Amino acid sequence: MSVLRDYAATVAQPTLPFSADTARYDEVVDADGSLRAGWKALAAPALELTPSTLQRIEGEITRFLADDGVSYARPEAGAQPWQLDPFPFVVDAAAWATLDVGLAQRAELLNAVLVDLYGERTLLERGIIPAAAVTGHSGFARPLARASAVDPHPLILSAADLGRDADGEWHVLADRVQAPSGLGFAMENRRVMSQVLPDLYQEGSLHRVEPYFSAVHAALLSSAPEGVTDPRVVILSPGTLSETAFDQAFLANALGFPLVQGGDLVVRDGFVWMKPAGWPAKAPVERIDVIVRRVDAEWCDPLELRGDSRLGVAGLAEAVRRGHVRLVNGLGAGVLENPALMPYLPAACEHLLGEQLRLPSTPTWWCGDAGARESVLARLRAEDPTLFVRPIDRPRSSLAGRTPAELADLIAAAPHRYVGQELLPLSQAPSWRGGTRAGALPIVLRGFTLRYGSVYRPLVGGLVTMRESTDAPPVSKDVWVLKADEADPDQGLAELDPLPASRTVPSLAPRALADLFWSGRYAERAEDLLRLVLTAQQQIDRPGTHTTGIPADAVVLLQVIARLAGRAAADPEAEFRSLLLDGDRPGSAAHSIAHLRDALSGVRDQLSGDTWRVFSQVERAVRALRVSPHPHRSQESAGRMLSALLSLYGVSANMVRDPGWHMMEAGRALERALQVCEVLAAGVIDRRDPREEREVLEGLLIASESIVTYRRRYRAALRVPGMLDLLLLDDGNPRSIAFSLAAVQGHLAAMPSSTGSSRPERLLEHLIRDLAAVDVAALGASTGGRRRALEPFLLDLLARLEQLADSIADLHFEVGPPPVSLSSLALIEEMEARA
Template identity: 30%
Template sequence: MVLSTEEEMVIKDYFQEHSYDEMFSSEMVIKPAWKNISDSLLGMGSKELVSRQKDIDWMLSENGVTYNVYNDPKGLNRPWNLNIIPFVLQETEWKRIEKGLKQRVHLLDLVVKDIYSKRELIKKGIIPSEIVYGHRGFLRQCDQIKYNTPKNISIYASDLSRGPDGRMWVVNDRTQAPSGMGYSLENRAAAGNVLSEIYKKNNVKGIEGFFHDFNQLLVKSSPDGKLNPSIVILTPGPHNETYFEHAYISSYFGYPLVRGNDLIVRDGFLWMKSLKGLKKVDVVLRRVDDVFMDPLELREDSYLGVTGLLDVVRRQNVTVINPVGTGVIENSGLIPFMPAIAKYFLNEELLLPQIATWWCGQHNERQHVLDNISNYVIKRIDRSHREDIVFGELLNEEEKLKIKNKITKNPYLYVAQEKITFSTIPNFNDGQLEPRNMVCRAFAIAKGDTYEVMPGGLVRVSPEVASLRISNQRGGTSKDFCVLSANNEVDVTIYPSWQNAQKTTAAKLEDLPSMTAENLYWTGRYMSRALVTSRFLRMVLKKFANTDFEIEAIEDNKKLRTLLHAVTELTNTFPGFIGNTKQRPVLDIKKELCAVILDKNKQGSLANTLAMFSNSYYAIRNLWSTDMWRVFDSIQKLCSMMEERKTDKDISIKSILKILDQLITKLIAIMGLIEESILVNQGLLLYFIGLNLESGIFNIKKLDLLTTKVTDEDTEYNLLECLLNSQESLNIYRYGYRSYITIENTLSLVLLNPEYGRSLMYLLSRLNKDINRLPPPEQLISLNNSQKYIYDAYSKLKSVSVETLIISNQERNELRENLKYLLVELDVLLNGVSIEITNIYFNHISGQNQLSSQSFPN
């Protein structure tokens, strides 16, 4: 093959050592299966490939695609990486793999049914009992349970790698809550967009039809055959490593994303806690591991599952996909016995080869492993986060002795496997192709009495050349998995949230899961708190712009002293500039102001508020639009900048003001986008209530701090101007009143004007209407306390006049008592509203105790 100059530059120095490569032969000849697509890719040249890789990176960033890495110094939500060079298989080879995958999942389904029913495999000596009973995934609580679906394993994933014979070998089986399908779909969306002309030219098989059938699998799994069953997706929460995928699938299909506290068991059925009450659940697509699913019968310390869930499953009143207990199949101890299992159940040979594996529970195999431990990879028969895979060739004599002792002590828990020599695949990096070790994950779903396999999947490659560790947790990269059809693929439009041809009703506010509603509510509160705080701090910093932050000079300036006290009161960052009985006020004014703005670890600071906002926002990421993720990502970058600058002693006020200006602009942008992303009945009402309630509480605080005390004319004028500035209301005041700033006019605008969107009167009026739109709790006829409190607050404010509020008592330090008392009463009532809303709609606390203690390993 003759390469062009552009192609030679891209593949220069590709092989650093001899290995089996998917695309190239050892003589650097492109293999026939890759010929057409490689001509298209390499023919672009390095510059164009770099440009298109940037397009992919941009699309993934815009869509907020992340993978959570625990204890990652770069932050929890690591950007998802997709390399522009896909993994390619011809349809002829794929058909053989597909047939083998169908056989394997069918076989594993028979195994899991047998393990939890007759246990013929153990009784007839086909598999040793220790492999089952010694595995952490075997749950006695699931014994003899009958299920609504014809298959116990409805969703299956298999990790595949190219073996020494050139065929795809099975590396791992995943059956508990297989991850990766959502990432596969997102990879195809990004790569298919950037390489659309190449994919079309090379007849890349589409994967949308697989997801349509996946949706039908969920619908048809309903216990009572409903046409439109209630389906939920159960997630451990936003800190789970694949939470993006949970939210993505939820958004794609339109099913509620719930957590354990959103669900409850009553009268032998599973219910979702909604704003109005309980809504029956028919199907649960779970992303929570087996032992965490039911704290009543399984792990008592789990708050990820639902107390009593297994009893509902036994009654066949809910379908859980995949059923609890299927984790026993994720068992490397079964691998040596799979040929015999295939003979017993199917009278067939295994179509897909496996890694050569020795189970140490057998004497001869154990002795062989102990004598040749340097040649093998040692692992437990079950997946464990606490014990790593051991590569025998890397151990010193002391380490070898240690692992040998472990095997000897509990031989049935360990297997030895032949060291895997991964095939390599080109990865485009820094303008050139590099060989990276790869593993691909294929997916299958139950479809009637058989299985359907996704024509593609998820490919992961090692983070570095020659690295054997292929893991997203360790920084691996993904690739699109392309199956090339011999025929032209016809594009089919799939409506992902469509269930069947029956007419369905739009989701109502009553259907909103309670934790989703709570996160919407707190997103509004933290959004408002962040905006009010940043505007107030920006105003304060501008007032200090021409000072040297000398404490002596400020002591003589009533305005600046009042503003500093207001900073501490407003943010609750005590002792701050006020001090308390134990600590004196801070003396380093600039340092404290910087901490109140930049220090995420300082409770009440702006950075801390932004972190809380991000947590609430991210917990309901399935609700947000792509435009919102673009703005949210820019806010996260500002937060990172703030974190980096918090220890900078030479940071200037000008640079902090620049950060605040950018932050305020982005917060306002995202506020507008939120209103475009979801309907009021989809939960926007809860966001509005949180937003306006927090704004009202902060308005009261600012009015109390800046207007209740009478001072000299100049100071009062300056403080009133500061108040209006902090609300971006100075221009409105000037246009509306065209006069010198007075306390009367300021209170008329900021406190009592029903037509001004930031006035307390407007906020309370809006809150009064919105809170009354919330679904009333069941069996409640009269007004609830939240409705009473907001009505009382609104009524009190409507009944006052500016003339009575500005009266001061000279004997009480020039205090405007009527104004002060009114603000205190309103503050108490609004905080009462907050407490009552939480108690009525967001109370997720429920006790859980087992009748007898049980031990489940971590």
Template identity: 40%
Template sequence: MPDLLASYRAAGPGHDEMLQSTGAARAAWDQMADLAQVQSWEQLAERRQEVALLLEDHGVRFGIGGDAEAQTPGAARPDGTGGTAGTTGNSTGQTTATTDSPWQLDPLPVILDELEWAQVETALRQRAMLLDAILTDLYGPRRLIGDAALPPELVLAHPGFLRAAEGIAIPGPHQLFLYAADLARNADGSWVALSDRTQAPSGLGFAMEDRRVVSQVLAGSYRQARIRRMGPFYHAMRTALQEVAPAGGDAPRIALLTPGPYSETAFDQGYLATMLGLPLVEGEDLVVSDGRLWMRSLGGLEPVDVLIRRVDAEFCDPLDLRGDSVLGVPGLVQAARSGAVTVVNPFGAGVLENPALMTFLPRLCRQVLGEELLLGSAATYWCGERSMCSHVIANLDRLVIRQTVPGGYQRNGWELTVAERADLATMIAADPHRWVGQEPVDASTTPTIGEESLQARPTTLRTFTLARPSGYQVLSGGLARVDLDERHERLDHAPRSPMAGAAAKDVWILSAEPQPVQDPWLTDDGAPYHPTVPAISPGAAEDLFWFGRYSERAEATVRLVRAVADRWEDYHLTPHSAGGRSLEILMTALAGVTTDAGLDDVVLDERRPGSVAFAVAHAVRAATGVRDQLSGDTWIALSAAERALARGRSRRARTVGPELELDGVLTRTLEALLALAGIGNEAMMRDVGWALMDVGRRLERAQHLVQVLAATVTVRRDRVVDSMVLESVLIAHESVISYRRRSQTTARLEAFLELLLMDSRNPRSLAHQLTTLRTDLDSLPTAAHNAQVRDQLLADLGDLLAEQDAAALAATDPAGDRRRLAELLESLDWRLRDLGEEIARVHFAHPVPIQWADAAGTWVPRREEVTS
């Protein structure tokens, strides 16, 4: 590591986080070099690979999982703008977007010493206090506008200013609950704010995950260095949420409102909810009744006292705000106004994200706080003032030009052509109060692992500040991001996301003394203990159900393909042999049960419904919506399955020939899916959520079995052919060993049907699935009258199976058809389909009609537009 650091050179004229102006390393980086125990470039590259694998195993993504079809407007983006940017479609949430991107994390942290950080903390607290005072005034007396300290058009014409939010107050001394600032360091070493994030700040989940990964990869350095821990901030956040709850409740109920698994920051939201121990809820999971907010649950309605909002405010209530939104809760604004629920950050906080406000902050700080502003902003010129507008238009070629609305126009003036600057000047002159020009910032650089060497890359830092009764608390660290594009040496004030060529960094604040443990979560206050049973919303219930179904569907398809592939390897060149004829039957069955395609596409084509890859992708997407319900190890197994399939696709792209060698792909994918099943069985509480996941598994297993049998054993063929087909079916359903043990002397179809259909001791049999379904469904809370049809369907399935005789089912008519068996399987199949629909009706009822499955039983996720 010392040799590597010695070869590093700062890239620009500005401040470098590692090197002093003399070229010597700063003290913090000297300590890092001593502790890192990295002696070569190869070791450093290994650390980068370890980080990438850990992020995969933890399921860390920017965007949504798999083949993304939808991204939700109204979701707060990592750069703080509204979620509508970058999407197509309408504002109801039925949209189309690009696929997710791996979260990129550079192993080397940004290192700051505590003396320097103390100054940053003080400046951030002051800035948060100032913005809090401005927010309180704008939705209260509006003296700042009346005294001409703020131009009215700067506030009242901004889309972040919501008149419906007037009169809504958060209990306690502060209205701005959570504040994030994007910072950069100037050439002189001073910090400046590039942007203020107040709408629904994102990144707290990513920041903690980055710390978790880097602390593993650089374990030696992390253990030995005196690094300020970030955990106390999250403990404080949980306490702060309880402090802002409406008065009168003993144990406030708190939830996190998410736009859903299609949000770009779905991981961030799910991880934060998991850390705080809060349920993730979507708008359709909530309802306002009798003046207060409730969460729909399978057992009825559960009250919600505090709601963390990760949906842009204008989408939160279709009655008082944006009428075409399906992300919000009708009546939520009125419930907040009456004080029945506290929503943080408050409605209307997005008005503070107007970059034009930066022009006035120094003056407002003197007027409101009686102090000089400690943390300056990037020099900003608001075109609403004539002199500033003239300056901006005259200097378009060297300024960053932005609209004041979130997600609006933003370009670097020096990158525009003469004609483009002329057009831009015309637009600014026509509507000047909607535009600002900002001086670019030559941001400080930080060592970043490049392809062959350490590179100095421009760096921004997102910090987080939390309102407490005594003031504001600052996270000891943050979420740093470095621009990986070598063409960008200056910041354009829009921190680049991982989807646009940036990587994250952990932030280490080095302390001179060991850090004491703060805010221990274990308390003994003498209050009586009252255990609570966490409620589960219909949306989370639906996701868990489909997570179970798609996990089982992927495993069942892998097993069936393996059995068919074995026959294909042996007999595809001899189609007229007994083996060739059995292969034809199995291929036809595979096409009917999964998808009509070649074996490799049945496994690898993630866009093809019925394929293994499609099922795994949808399992990931369902799991994303219930990250707070699942063991963290779930993502290790899911990532392993995704990785195996991705390697298979990569290998296929390099393969010449009609089919790919699938053995390795199938084996590794099955290993991952078996691990996933084991985690579900051994690491999840046997609560309502687990029961729903198991219901999905059992229903899927039963339906798959019935469909495979209907496609393979309802017609008598040559005895050799039938024997080979039945053996493959037994292998595909993990029952061949049991069959051989019980049929040592003779093999008969009756024994085959008995084992797979009627023997409840066989965990793969239909009888076992029906018995387990009954146990699982009985554990779900629901009104008896509402479940009558569901229970009757399940009872009919059990009765139908119980009255069967294996010998009679095996009998054939003169034409060789097993008509009774075919009729039974057809009857079982439609009853299982109806049972699935009835389970959805009883337990996943949506506030508005929505299609949840297509004709093939393929899950259509909530709010996803169905396309052909």
């Protein structure tokens, strides 16, 4: 059965559920029941899509997105997997042409409005736009409202959310100019769809998305302040908890620009600089010329905008006013997202551009106007379901659940703060929900526009989202725009403006270095614990052990695990499951892997996409363990998790040998030395009878991945001195402390802040020297059943390794006091004054 044919038949029958509630324009099926022009070009492969085929495709989509770590963080639900529908959104060339012109004109208009509002203000002076509609909006940045600070082209990247009415006419539902997101999701959707539907993808001659990213890259470089010949561009993110963190990281990775946070930058002498390692003792040397901001304007400068912000950079507004840095988009752009402007844009378009507005906004009434207010109140009294009321600078959902009477009271108290908007019967498109048939959901198309050269160019494509309800997570669609002729250049870009090819080595912020350092530590910590779990379970499962209890070597391994992660359960199987599943248990493998992912998320722009397949494999192993009660499953899942983590070695092996790589590997080597100390401290200090000791030493060597090396190095039976020599002093054994310290020494020497005599290098040199002088025979000697020289040696070694880790942080990572909100400082000063 063809799913698309069944869908078309259903749409054509008005008695069926999703076409009966209200008249809607269907994006696939025409009024006469035939396929629309775009889908006709794809009819042959599209009509072959059966339920079983779509179920397979749906599984492949889920796997591809998981492998790439694609997520969308909803404020009320945290990070959720990104959802992509198997049916693309298809538009033919003729239908797209109208949108292309409309989006380009709207971006040009919004740029002109922005320049006017912060410059000559003719729109306000002539009453084309009411002043209260602008000054009453929180996005109006007063510190930038001066003629000398006006940027003639403040809008570089913009987006608009579009919806069709029942007649198929496009309307702008919202303008997105603060920090327009979604380009990364759109590109990821295209990458996945081209793999899961190759026949359908190749059948239609559609515009590729990649050239647009090249244009974005060129446009950002060329937007640098005048006189800058080698611009530095960064993407400013609010952090890994942002709902569009993946989108920001994807954009940074695709464009090759560093992804930074507010704490990574500093304003000095009116310029913006990247903080160097060791700041503030060390002066900055890398100046930032262009900032693509993904932080809303009010949070960008705690000095002049929002005093309690910890996301921005103090003094950024002044640097912008001086023209020393270019923000994409400008700090004042947020006022354009004000829905109160929508009723006045047609007149503004005629005033500023001398043209009629091509893309109308959804019908909107600003309640600051008496006539519009009365119309809104009348419809509220009539409980008109096609009208909704929203604040001008808060999400529409912020008034959810209010009764018409309550909304009327809010409007009466502050009419200029609210608008009424028409609830359009948005067009529908097929959505695969599993089972045997496709349903229909209303769609919103986000179109993107870029100022490239001297004109605005819309992305030929975009991002479609659908929701089953207002509180449901978004489901996306890839947007396929077909070419009028196969020879047409992709995105209409025959060739890009040539840029000089120069090699740049952007520095990493101290925060990024810290994230990479800790990613190495967490990866090693998780790997070593998983080895302990696997070895302990293998020893417990040896034939015959079920009648004699837990063998001695497994008991010791459990003691090592307890030293590293505490003891959560007396039963070994319950303990193993806890170590693999409990992310809130410090020291557990699950805890280390969760923190590893957090650390790598902060530097996603530095990493290969292969990195996220590691976590996808881990998550599959975790899911299998959660649903299985069988004891063998924990061993199987631990093995799969270990294999996934080991693949990180391959990923890091292909990284550029820059300071970030050196810091990651230094963290890994340092953590390995710490883990070896912990294993020896928990398992070797007590002396046992010869047979039991051999079993214990063998188990510890297996868990330390050194049993094969021991057998090759030493022909005698297992002995503590030999084991200490191998794990402490053998500089040819990658699992030894001597090898690890030599690796840390090499990585630190490659760091820009290292001088050869810095504190970490001095501590490390002394540590290596003292370790080389150790007498393993004396350490292995026992008195009264304990190796009394070994215990203080290991405790001292652990303390010195932690001291080394702290000194590395002091030199190479950010130092100085943490950021404190200015509002908090004002409160402290007020309290001190009262005292």
